[in-house]
Amino acid sequence: MKQLSVFIRKEFFHVFRDRKTLLLLFGMPLAQVLLFGFLLTNEIRNAKVLICDYAKDDASQRIIEKLKASRNFDVVQQKPSNAAIQEAFRKGSISLAIVLPQHLAYDLEHNHSAGVQIIADASDPNKASTLSSYATNTISAYQAEINMPVNGPRIDTEIRMIYNPELKGVYNYVPGVISLVLLLICVLMTSIAIVKEKESGTMEILLVSPLNPFLIIISKAVPYFVLSVVNLSCILLLSCTLLGMPMQGSLLLLYFESSLMILTCLSLGLLISNVTASQQAAMLISLMGMLLPTTLFSGFMFPLENMPMPLQLIANLVPSKWYYIIVKDVMIKGLGIRDVWKETLILAGMTTVLLLISVQTFKTRLAS
Structure with missing residues (x-):
């Protein structure tokens, strides 16, 4: 013992x-x-809401105050314009819009009935349904305050789902899966490219070849780029034919943005391949290191609004977040390059930085 x-x-x-x-x-x-x-958590906090207040009376102001007091909403604008609502949804700057009609207080007092319109971006159907329910409950809370007598005033809410009126889950599922598959597959394929040469002992042949490190990096990435484009074509074909995913925007633009995403992922995979010493380590970093950030920080599984600010800042470093936004904007909303230029520049910047680091890391290994 x-x-x-x-x-x-x-x-x-x-x-x-x-x-x-x-x-x-x-x-x-x-x-x-x-x-x-x-x-x-299923709760959504700090969702961006635009309020279109045509009434500008006591009833509308009290409803707006209740919306502002709720932690579920972040009232970003108050513009009495339907054009402003459409523009905000097109840019993706809001998730919900609430239209308060003219003579809201008068209709409640004299007609005992009034209507309020709730418009949600249903490209993410689960989020749209949840936010619409939050807004309806907030308006119902105001109605309960003024509805002390029996058969008092009633507020009818009209809910309108744009981009996805049938609330099909595939509208959210397909862009997320495309983002996840491209990141994991492309990073995995290239992460073992250079480290495989080290383990097999053929790195010496590359070291004495007349090609400079940049061209060697490019030669490793080109075959996987072509195969990834073919893989993307198969995914899009299945999504549009079998799953009923719409293609509202330009297919050429989608291929351009997807090619940029593939280049970003390939550059990241090459960097991992340069800094690891074994295929097992490279595969572990590629799969485990990329799967969790992609799942959590792309906005595909969980709303980014729920996260604390430090985690939202970390999410900006995940390429799939920006590509996920681009795919939804192009395929579902039918937007063009003018509307996704910011996300495009971010992916291009990530690709450039990762490729330069990969080349620099490869040069250091050559010198050693």
Whole structure:
């Protein structure tokens, strides 16, 4: 029994001396609890809402105050214009719009009935349904305040879902899956490209070849780029024919943006391949290191509005977030390059930076 206790103490000492083990035992669970605690919720907070107030009376002001007081909404604009609503939805700057009609207070007082229109961006059907329900409940709370007598004033809410009136889940599912598949597959394919040469012993042939490091990097990426474009074509064909995904915008623009996303992912995979020493390490970083950020921070599974500001800033570093926005804007909303230029520039910048780092890392290895 004494010998057993000695061995147990020895194992405790080994665990406490190994910082990596301690990090896995304590750091990872705490990080996962905090991370998923913010993300794994059906509640949506701080959703961008535009209010179109035609009434400008006491009733409309009280409804607006209740919306502003709710933590679910962030009232970003108050413009009495249907054109402003359409423009805001087109740019993706709002998720919900509420139209308060003229003579709202008068209709409630004299006609005992009034209508309020709720317009939601249903390209994400789950989010649109949830936000519409929040807005309806907020308006119902105001109605309960003024509806003290029996058969008092009634506010009827008309809900309008734009871009996806049937609330098909495929409108949200397909862009997210395309983003996830391209990132994981492209990064995985290229992450083992250079490290495979190291393990097989053929790196020396590359080192003495007349090609400079940049051309070697390009030669590694070109075959995977072509295969990824073919893979994308198969995904789009299945999505549009079998799943009923619309193609409202330019197919050529979608291919251009997808090619840019593929280049970003290939550059990231090459960087991983340069800095790892084995195929197992490269595959582990590619799969595990990319799967979690892509799933959590792209906006595909969980609304980004739910996240604290530090996590929202981290989400900006995930390429699939920007590509996911582009795919939805082009395929569902039918928008053009003028509307997705910012996301395009971000992906182009990521590609340039990752490719330059990959080349620089490869040069360092050549010198060593």
